[in-house]
Amino acid sequence: VTKSGGNEFHGGAFYDYTSDSMQGDSLEGSGVQAPEFDEQRYGFHVGGPIIEDRLFFFVNYEHLEGANTFTRGVEGSGALNEVAGFTQAEFDEILDIARNIYNYDPGFAPSSFPNEDDKLLVRFDWEINNQHRADFVYLYNDGYNITASDGDPNEFEFSNHLYERGAELNRYVGSLYSDWNESFSTEVRVGYTDLVNRQNSIGQDGFGEMRITDSNSLAIDGTGQRNTIYIGEDDSRQSNELNYSVFNVTARGTYTWNDHTFSFGYERESTDIFNLFVQHTIGQYDFDSIADFRNGIPDDIDYNNAPSLNPADAAADWSYASNALYAQDEWDLGNGVVITAGLRYDFYTSDDTPAENANFLASYGYSNAQSMDGRDLLQPRVGVQWDVNDDLSLRGGFGLFSGGDPNVWLSNTYSTDFISQFGVNEREFFNAGFSTLFDAGVVYPDGPGPGYSVPSQLIDAVAAGNGSPGFEMNSLDPNFEIPGEWKVSIGGTYDLYVPMDNFLGGDYRVNADLLWSQDHNAAIITRRDLVQTGVGPAGFPLYSSNNSPGTLELTNTDVKAESINFAFTVERDYDFGLNWIFGYAYNDAEDVQPMTSSVAFSNYVSRAFVGANDEVAALSNYNIQHRFTLNLNYEHEFVQDYSTR
Numbered sequence: 001v002t003k004s005g006g007n008e009f010h011g012g013a014f015y016d017y018t019s020d021s022m023q024g025d026s027l028e029g030s031g032v033q034a035p036e037f038d039e040q041r042y043g044f045h046v047g048g049p050i051i052e053d054r055l056f057f058f059v060n061y062e063h064l065e066g067a068n069t070f071t072r073g074v075e076g077s078g079a080l081n082e083v084a085g086f087t088q089a090e091f092d093e094i095l096d097i098a099r100n101i102y103n104y105d106p107g108f109a110p111s112s113f114p115n116e117d118d119k120l121l122v123r124f125d126w127e128i129n130n131q132h133r134a135d136f137v138y139l140y141n142d143g144y145n146i147t148a149s150d151g152d153p154n155e156f157e158f159s160n161h162l163y164e165r166g167a168e169l170n171r172y173v174g175s176l177y178s179d180w181n182e183s184f185s186t187e188v189r190v191g192y193t194d195l196v197n198r199q200n201s202i203g204q205d206g207f208g209e210m211r212i213t214d215s216n217s218l219a220i221d222g223t224g225q226r227n228t229i230y231i232g233e234d235d236s237r238q239s240n241e242l243n244y245s246v247f248n249v250t251a252r253g254t255y256t257w258n259d260h261t262f263s264f265g266y267e268r269e270s271t272d273i274f275n276l277f278v279q280h281t282i283g284q285y286d287f288d289s290i291a292d293f294r295n296g297i298p299d300d301i302d303y304n305n306a307p308s309l310n311p312a313d314a315a316a317d318w319s320y321a322s323n324a325l326y327a328q329d330e331w332d333l334g335n336g337v338v339i340t341a342g343l344r345y346d347f348y349t350s351d352d353t354p355a356e357n358a359n360f361l362a363s364y365g366y367s368n369a370q371s372m373d374g375r376d377l378l379q380p381r382v383g384v385q386w387d388v389n390d391d392l393s394l395r396g397g398f399g400l401f402s403g404g405d406p407n408v409w410l411s412n413t414y415s416t417d418f419i420s421q422f423g424v425n426e427r428e429f430f431n432a433g434f435s436t437l438f439d440a441g442v443v444y445p446d447g448p449g450p451g452y453s454v455p456s457q458l459i460d461a462v463a464a465g466n467g468s469p470g471f472e473m474n475s476l477d478p479n480f481e482i483p484g485e486w487k488v489s490i491g492g493t494y495d496l497y498v499p500m501d502n503f504l505g506g507d508y509r510v511n512a513d514l515l516w517s518q519d520h521n522a523a524i525i526t527r528r529d530l531v532q533t534g535v536g537p538a539g540f541p542l543y544s545s546n547n548s549p550g551t552l553e554l555t556n557t558d559v560k561a562e563s564i565n566f567a568f569t570v571e572r573d574y575d576f577g578l579n580w581i582f583g584y585a586y587n588d589a590e591d592v593q594p595m596t597s598s599v600a601f602s603n604y605v606s607r608a609f610v611g612a613n614d615e616v617a618a619l620s621n622y623n624i625q626h627r628f629t630l631n632l633n634y635e636h637e638f639v640q641d642y643s644t645r
Helices: 088-100 290-295 358-364 407-415 456-463 600-605
Strands: 010-019 038-051 055-069 072-074 081-083 112-127 132-147 155-157 163-179 184-201 209-213 228-231 240-257 260-277 284-287 300-305 316-334 337-349 376-387 392-401 422-425 473-476 484-498 506-520 523-527 530-535 541-545 551-556 562-573 578-591 626-634 636-639 642-644
Touching: 055 132, 072 088, 072 155, 088 228, 088 290, 209 290, 260 407, 284 290, 300 456, 316 407, 407 473, 407 551, 407 600, 422 456, 523 600, 551 600
Parallel strands: 072 081, 155 228, 209 284, 473 551
Antiparallel strands: 010 038, 038 055, 055 112, 112 132, 132 163, 163 184, 184 240, 209 228, 240 260, 260 316, 284 300, 300 422, 316 337, 337 376, 376 392, 392 484, 484 506, 506 562, 523 551, 530 541, 562 578, 578 626, 636 642
């Protein structure tokens, strides 16, 4: 919902500014070196008629020129967060080695980087005639921030290791609203969204990540761990791209007949996804000391790529469509009673499947080439509203509900198929008889030397399909069902009058609601290759992996996690401009797996369990048992006809 133009021209503008000079420069009485920055934001909006009474326009634009600040510095620099034990001399030595031995400039100690954001909204409204109207909305947003990759207390990044995190969005939506007669109306909407996400290292110079351990022996965290210094392109940003386009069609209608209001419709959302995430495509090198960095003696080299040596061939490139048909009857029985009953049918279509892994098929007896095509869910729902009298209304309902978008989970099955990419390490290099990156005979096919390319032995191994295809394969259960949730609710609203002549007297509104829900085929991640082989001495189950490759599989659980929520609010308005709302909520929410991560392994381990494949309903990590809220608002016209809140 956005503003619209009208028969009169109207508009406005704004501007705001801030900088480091407007913030403090001391912490607990000690002076600190705060990063320098300037930030300004401005924008305008204007609307009015193109054709009076018929065609209108509205435009809104906002621009931000800001800064991302970084507070980490070497010991003794005065930075807000000094890296203990990492000295200016070590900084200078690493910089000198990078420039003069590796022919690479890693940048500087970052303090501030500019960021930008542009937003544009263009809207047209067309009053076609008394029965039909249409609108068209265009949205554009392009912005970015500069972000740190590794920011633990014992880590320091040179500036070229930071990365841009940005996105460009273009969205187009056209709608047609029609009142065919007093009983029948329709709405048709067509939309298209294109989103390009960016995660690019600042340098973008084709130099891989190098991690150098410094000489610090201070016990930063009580373990004696030394500092890690990062130069080059962050390993997770070397091939990282997410683009998707979404095409939406919605057609819905409303028909009134006697005491019934019928609603019905169809919605389709087609999504095309290109999700590329391959680490180490230009390499990651670890050095145990600054001396090892100088001499080119790596402790670790990691390299991953598609066998074609084109990282894009390892991307999840796929599409699917979600469809929904629904119908509802709102029946006014009289005497304040309204019953609403409806049915919704969701189903998926897709022509794309992951590449079939022959080893998976032979080991598990079914193919990993599974998609959401043909999976569906029927959802009945009923609700009741009863206005008992002028002061009291009651409500309740039950039904099956589903929602959310599974494409993040499903993308993993397309990209982590143990066919699309392989990873190798320093063993390929050392087994060839080399000991340093500068040994005679070391070949760097993709660049002039180490950092700009990994040694040829690693590249040749990946091209041959050798090495590790990943940590765990991801797959989709052939019998996967669309998850849902059964819900039952009851509630009421009561307008209460307190007959007192003081501040406490007057009209109050009290709301109370009780909601119970239960999982229906909740989605989880399980280790499909594990089989329980026994019980340990403490009674814990023992497992072994009986299938290869091991897989993290998206499936459903039969465990019915339940949640109950009770909430009430009391609110009061005063005629002198004050109003307040007090609320309390009690929650007891369970889940089997929160499923809040885009990474299958993170979902698998972020749960309550004893055995590796236990499915247990446990108190949710996100449960807040008691919540109290108080909202106060005061409105007054300090200037006539202009309210301040």
